[in-house]
Amino acid sequence: MQPQAAGTRYEVEAVVFDMDGVLIDSRPVIEEAWRSVARRHGRVLADPEIEEYVHGRTGDETVRLIFPHHSDADRKAIWAEVDTVEEEAPYRAVPGADGLATRLRQAGVPVGLATSSWTRKIDNALGGLGLLDVFRVRVTRDDVERGKPHPDPYLSACRGLGVRPQRTLVFEDSVSGVRSAVAAGAVCVGIGGTGAGRALVEAGAVVAVADFTALAVDRSGGTITLADPDGLVVVALTVGPDGA
Numbered sequence: 001m002q003p004q005a006a007g008t009r010y011e012v013e014a015v016v017f018d019m020d021g022v023l024i025d026s027r028p029v030i031e032e033a034w035r036s037v038a039r040r041h042g043r044v045l046a047d048p049e050i051e052e053y054v055h056g057r058t059g060d061e062t063v064r065l066i067f068p069h070h071s072d073a074d075r076k077a078i079w080a081e082v083d084t085v086e087e088e089a090p091y092r093a094v095p096g097a098d099g100l101a102t103r104l105r106q107a108g109v110p111v112g113l114a115t116s117s118w119t120r121k122i123d124n125a126l127g128g129l130g131l132l133d134v135f136r137v138r139v140t141r142d143d144v145e146r147g148k149p150h151p152d153p154y155l156s157a158c159r160g161l162g163v164r165p166q167r168t169l170v171f172e173d174s175v176s177g178v179r180s181a182v183a184a185g186a187v188c189v190g191i192g193g194t195g196a197g198r199a200l201v202e203a204g205a206v207v208a209v210a211d212f213t214a215l216a217v218d219r220s221g222g223t224i225t226l227a228d229p230d231g232l233v234v235v236a237l238t239v240g241p242d243g244a
Helices: 027-040 047-054 059-066 072-088 097-106 119-128 152-161 175-184 194-203
Strands: 008-012 014-017 111-114 137-139 168-172 187-191 207-209 216-220 223-227 233-238
Touching (some): 008 168, 014 152, 027 047, 027 059, 027 072, 047 059, 072 119, 097 111, 137 152, 152 175, 175 187, 175 194, 187 194, 187 233, 194 207
Parallel strands (some): 008 233, 014 111, 014 168, 168 187, 187 207
Antiparallel strands (some): 216 223, 223 233
16 A cells, blocks of 8 residues: 555554564564574574564464474474563664654553563563553553454554544554554554565555654644655644643
């Protein structure tokens, strides 16, 4: 889905962030976790398999795809090994993500999290960045029966925030995540470089940017306006009473 014209404007009231690849630069950690654990169990993962089986999927889906002939008990144990690696790893923020999330919350904009990660990893990753108190609502892999690309995670986050999906801005970095947000009815901005960004737009993002430093942020009156570098998409966020 391409923006209809330069300067396309979207009016929203809330923001929901994905976590991995959007708030935290977790891609290297996730890839190494699955590669190292898979090797211990006799499976060498090629780069295309990492892209197809790991990114944008739940751990349950990933372990079933990588180890289709293992028993449920064995797959559960393998998944637990990967979880432990991810739970204990240090994470860096995606450039500009922590500042924008904090600024939105301080301005009274309802901010939510919808992630395929789980509580211990979230507490470690976002706690280390001082972001745990930013999110009014957190939807994890354990809170929905169907994960991304189904719309359930974003529908749940919007219900928790009390905002219609059509009035919600989502930041996503994976094709399955974009599809989830778009299926829910939200406005989605992709986070990804040139090649990845094209795939995100093709999946339904209104625009894609490399990271949050590429967004122009302007506070004027009762709104916070975000614009991509080329001025193709402008998103105006209503500022709540806390930030009026």
